[in-house]
Amino acid sequence: MTSDARHPRDQLQDLLDDRLGPTERAEVRAHLEACDECRNAFRRIEWVKRQVTERLTTVDVPARLRADMAAALDREEASARSAFSWWRGGATWQLAAAATTIVLVAVVATWFYAGRTDLVAGVARDYRGYLDGSLTVERRTSSPAELEAFFRDRGIQFRTRVFDLGMMQYRLVGGRVHAIDGSPTALYGYRHDGGATLLCQMYEGRLEDLRGDAVVREHGGITFRMYQRDGVTLVFWQEGPVTCVLASDIASDEVLQLAFAKAEKL
Ligand SMILES: [Zn+2]
Structure with missing residues (x-):
């Protein structure tokens, strides 16, 4: 197309x-x-x-x-x-x-x-930037509803779905409007009680635009693409016109399971 x-x-x-x-x-x-x-x-x-x-x-x-x-x-x-x-x-x-x-x-x-021609590498860099503090949140909140309202106010046109991952001991930290490959993204982070960090981004885009070798998994009728970059696991999936990606340096299977859990809540 x-x-x-x-x-x-x-x-x-x-x-x-x-x-x-x-x-x-x-x-x-x-x-x-x-x-x-x-x-x-x-x-x-x-x-x-x-x-x-x-x-x-x-x-x-x-x-x-x-x-x-x-x-x-x-x-x-x-x-x-x-x-x-x-x-x-x-x-x-x-x-x-x-x-x-x-x-x-x-x-x-x-x-x-x-x-941002290599989108996957770009998202991995964003994760590293978020960890080292060079990429910061603009709105600090543990409330998914408040963060969704913030994204709307800041001009994000698609519906953002920020989920409470409290059941998995991941606490929402906050978010910012960011950009991937020319598209505005809703970016938000979670912190696990044990210290791990999860970064999620949503943007209007298609899985087909992602380059490089991915491990492809099907779960609940949804296709997930998993990439590894610099010790960061990135799991992408599609929600209508929106692509979601979850990034973390925890075990890759854990990132995949969290992506499954997040996608299932739709
Ligand atoms: Zn046209």
């Missing part, structure tokens, strides 16, 4: 930035009504734009993204460059004009799409 001429991928950004004429706009909107694939793509760029306009005011911009932005700005008009003088000077982030927003969105979107 790759994009072809019938999918107006090139016009999605224009639609979002209100650069289409009335006829074209109506056509693209009608296509979005009918096409899940394009609607999901549109949601993703919409999300990226929202992150730029609402959130990058406060978060640290990764060094590589900053370098890419600098390169993009070098290609821009002088007027646009002057609008970004704050940035070059390391001053506060201020979006000067809609045009500059568009430049930024394009760069950030490209960066998100290009940055």
Whole structure:
């Protein structure tokens, strides 16, 4: 299901930035009504734009993204460059004009799409980052309902299902909105009374997009794919349009059993 001429991928950004004429706009909107694939793509760029306009005011911009932005700005008009003088000077982030927003969105979107080609390795890195404290939760709560509300407020469009794993002695720690391979993810962690850590992520995506050799298990009519990366076990499965992944450095069979338990609760 790759994009072809019938999918107006090139016009999605224009639609979002209100650069289409009335006829074209109506056509693209009608296509979005009918096409899940394009609607999901549109949601993703919409999300990226929202992150730029609402959130990058406060978060640290990764060094590589900053370098890419600098390169993009070098290609821009002088007027646009002057609008970004704050940035070059390391001053506060201020979006000067809609045009500059568009430049930024394009760069950030490209960066998100290009940055995480090996999704499995990326999720394993996220786990390591969560363990060493470089990836932190934005909302600390042991309440699944509160965390689901947080994800909704933060623009996650799919239904997140945060489960209470208390029966297995795993306590919910909290979560954040993160990104995998261009898609926003709902990320949340659990801590076992004995010290083990579980990290879960949910995003709009398909199991078929995962690369590399997996151990495939069927359980309760659901297909699970298990990967090993750097001592981290990652178990992926599909819930409708959403892919879920559970990651941990505990025994791989235990991660698999927890994934079975979590998937069964749906
Ligand atoms: Zn389409």
